[in-house]
Amino acid sequence: MSNSFHIVVCGGIVPDPLQTLEPVIGPNGPALKNELLLPHVLDPWAAHALYEAAHLAKAHAGSKVWLVSLASKAKLQQVMMTVAQRVPLELVAVDGPSGGFTDSFEVAAALAGAIEAIPGLDRTRLLLLGGWESASRAAGATMQMVGERLGITEQFQGVDELTVGEDGSLRILERVEGGQHQVSVCSGPPAVLGWATGNLPEPANSPQIGMQNMRLILPALQKAKAAQVGAGCTFANVALPKQQRETRMVKDTPVEEIAREIVEWIVAE
Amino acid sequence: MSETILLLAHTEADGSLSRLALETLAAAKSLGGALVVGLIGGDVQTAADSIAGCGAARFLSVAGEAFAESRYSTDAAAAEALVKAAQATIVIAPQTSRFARCMAGVAQRLGGRIDTHVTAIAEGPQITRWYYRQRMEAVIERAQRPWFLLVESGIAEPYPSRDREGAVAVEMLPVEVSSRTRVLGRQAPKAEQQTIRPDAKLLFVAGAGWTKKQADGAAHIDDAARLILGFLAATGASLGSSKSLVDLSGEGQAVLPFLSHMNQVGQTGSTPRHPKGLSTCCHGEEPHVVGWRFIRERRVINLDANCGWARGKADVLYVADAFAVMERVNALLAETAT
Numbered sequence: 001m002s003n004s005f006h007i008v009v010c011g012g013i014v015p016d017p018l019q020t021l022e023p024v025i026g027p028n029g030p031a032l033k034n035e036l037l038l039p040h041v042l043d044p045w046a047a048h049a050l051y052e053a054a055h056l057a058k059a060h061a062g063s064k065v066w067l068v069s070l071a072s073k074a075k076l077q078q079v080m081m082t083v084a085q086r087v088p089l090e091l092v093a094v095d096g097p098s099g100g101f102t103d104s105f106e107v108a109a110a111l112a113g114a115i116e117a118i119p120g121l122d123r124t125r126l127l128l129l130g131g132w133e134s135a136s137r138a139a140g141a142t143m144q145m146v147g148e149r150l151g152i153t154e155q156f157q158g159v160d161e162l163t164v165g166e167d168g169s170l171r172i173l174e175r176v177e178g179g180q181h182q183v184s185v186c187s188g189p190p191a192v193l194g195w196a197t198g199n200l201p202e203p204a205n206s207p208q209i210g211m212q213n214m215r216l217i218l219p220a221l222q223k224a225k226a227a228q229v230g231a232g233c234t235f236a237n238v239a240l241p242k243q244q245r246e247t248r249m250v251k252d253t254p255v256e257e258i259a260r261e262i263v264e265w266i267v268a269e
Numbered sequence: 270m271s272e273t274i275l276l277l278a279h280t281e282a283d284g285s286l287s288r289l290a291l292e293t294l295a296a297a298k299s300l301g302g303a304l305v306v307g308l309i310g311g312d313v314q315t316a317a318d319s320i321a322g323c324g325a326a327r328f329l330s331v332a333g334e335a336f337a338e339s340r341y342s343t344d345a346a347a348a349e350a351l352v353k354a355a356q357a358t359i360v361i362a363p364q365t366s367r368f369a370r371c372m373a374g375v376a377q378r379l380g381g382r383i384d385t386h387v388t389a390i391a392e393g394p395q396i397t398r399w400y401y402r403q404r405m406e407a408v409i410e411r412a413q414r415p416w417f418l419l420v421e422s423g424i425a426e427p428y429p430s431r432d433r434e435g436a437v438a439v440e441m442l443p444v445e446v447s448s449r450t451r452v453l454g455r456q457a458p459k460a461e462q463q464t465i466r467p468d469a470k471l472l473f474v475a476g477a478g479w480t481k482k483q484a485d486g487a488a489h490i491d492d493a494a495r496l497i498l499g500f501l502a503a504t505g506a507s508l509g510s511s512k513s514l515v516d517l518s519g520e521g522q523a524v525l526p527f528l529s530h531m532n533q534v535g536q537t538g539s540t541p542r543h544p545k546g547l548s549t550c551c552h553g554e555e556p557h558v559v560g561w562r563f564i565r566e567r568r569v570i571n572l573d574a575n576c577g578w579a580r581g582k583a584d585v586l587y588v589a590d591a592f593a594v595m596e597r598v599n600a601l602l603a604e605t606a607t
Binding site for chain 2: 014017020021023030101103104135137138141142143145149153154155157158160173174176177178180183184186187196197198233235237238239240241245246247248249250253255256258263266
């Protein structure tokens with residue numbers, strides 16, 4: 001039996017994890033210092049979701065992948081120069097703040113509105129994918145809210161594996177406590193899947209895919225609608241953790257001595 | 270404003286409440302206001318009786334076979350009914366995988382707002398949570414109600430529950446549910462598989478350096494695997510890895526075969542809570558170290574004296590060859606065992 005899906009991936013952009021981040025309080029609440037100057041990447045868990053979406057679409061003829069992203073158009077265009085070379089996709093851009101100090105409720109409203117406006121989207125075949133948490137707000141709340149707004153009540157979070165059965169059912173492994181997975185079977189789409197890391201490697205860059213994607217990405221960026229997204233709360237304080245340890249350096253010391261010290265430390269209560 | 274606080278908890282497989290649920294109950298009591306307990310599970314009477322003296326004005330529950338399993342559609346329907354029945358302004362629940370899956374959806378249904386991974390609650394109420402994957406900490410207040418809070422472990426001393434602390438009259442709420450999802454069960458890693466073990470006293474993190482060329486110009490993957498697995502067998506430590514090492518395995522390179530994304534600690538991995546952590550062959554850059562935020566005692570073996578760990582991120586940095594040190598550590602552990 002042939003199963004094809006309309007796969008919508010929600011993915012924001014975040015500062016490159018290697019950057020030093022520092023909060024500042026501005027007139028509109030907290031933000032990152034020099035945020036617009038920081039190099040950005042596609043949110044790592046959302047990127048895993050995108051790779052899984054592309055893998056799924058490739059395996060099921062007739063499937064299609066959309067990437068819905070809320071970010072400033074200029075930063076999103078920079079990130080898409082790389083992402084677009086990885087997997088075939090159609091971008092749906094929403095122009096707005098991508099930082100962590102926004103409220104998931106308001107972000108979900110903007111994303112759901114953009115998804116509802118996708119022409120030709122068959123919501124009976126919809127798989128709504130994203131990262132189970134972002135690397136910015138890290139709340140793990142937005143995907144559920146988008147799903148609710150779209151009327152999807154079969155939802156899964158911390159997904160590491162999705163297998164499509166011959167009958168179109170979805171066998172899903174979700175991360176739960178104790179390093180275990182919960183195994184569930186959903187009868188089929190529509191469903192929300194918030195991905196953890198999954199098992200797929202990062203796809204290699206393909207200039208050919210990049211050329212195809214960019215023909216649609218640039219117009220999508222131009223027609224991105226602005227979204228009003230705020231903090232939704234009052235920040236009494238935002239600060240870097242103050243804890244700084246006094247690191248004791250042990251060098252030019254015999255291996256035997258180091259090993260003994262480590263073992264004593266390990267076995268001590 | 271006088272708040273109505275709803276403590277939401279789900280029962281464990283044996284019908285009890287988890288330690289985290291009891292910590293959450295203690296946190297809920299600290300907020301003041303009228304306390305209502307809402308329980309979800311297959312059979313909740315034992316759990317309710319164990320906290321009979323907690324001071325709740327009402328005990329509500331949604332129970333039955335459909336609610337014994339952790340599943341979005343049934344859990345969301347149950348939580349929605351409980352919040353409505355309690356007329357709660359603040360809903361506080363433990364940050365378990367079960368509630369993390371559904372509670373944001375419930376907040377959406379009820380026009381509320383949610384904050385997750387809450388690590389502290391103060392008068393106001395004000396809550397503390399991390400942003401940018403444990404890289405900065407914020408204190409927040411909200412006017413919007415209902416306000417949903419999912420709290421992390423360690424937020425309070427657990428409420429001292431007792432078997433049959435009292436006999437509670439639990440108000441059962443009828444909830445009709447239909448779901449297209451069947452839960453088949455839980456899948457544990459294979460017995461020989463090394464994973465994150467939340468209950469271990471020690472976290473051992475393997476960095477990408479284990480797979481790099483050594484002083485003789487060759488990589489020693491087999492030696493690395495033998496040393497790491499030997500150490501884990503001797504100590505029962507939890508095994509974590511840096512993202513770079515996991516990515517190498519994802520790319521199909523011949524690297525440590527027992528590592529997967531499940532082991533990943535840091536920016537896009539887990540943030541485990543162990544009393545001690547030993548990092549080896551990991552450079553200690555910020556994306557790795559954010560996963561160590563809740564590791565109390567940190568020691569590191571690395572060849573580079575200027576690595577990230579040296580900048581106030583570890584208690585002790587051993588500037589040494591991890592291959593040589595771990596060989597001796599394993600030998601000493603074997604001697605200690607005999």
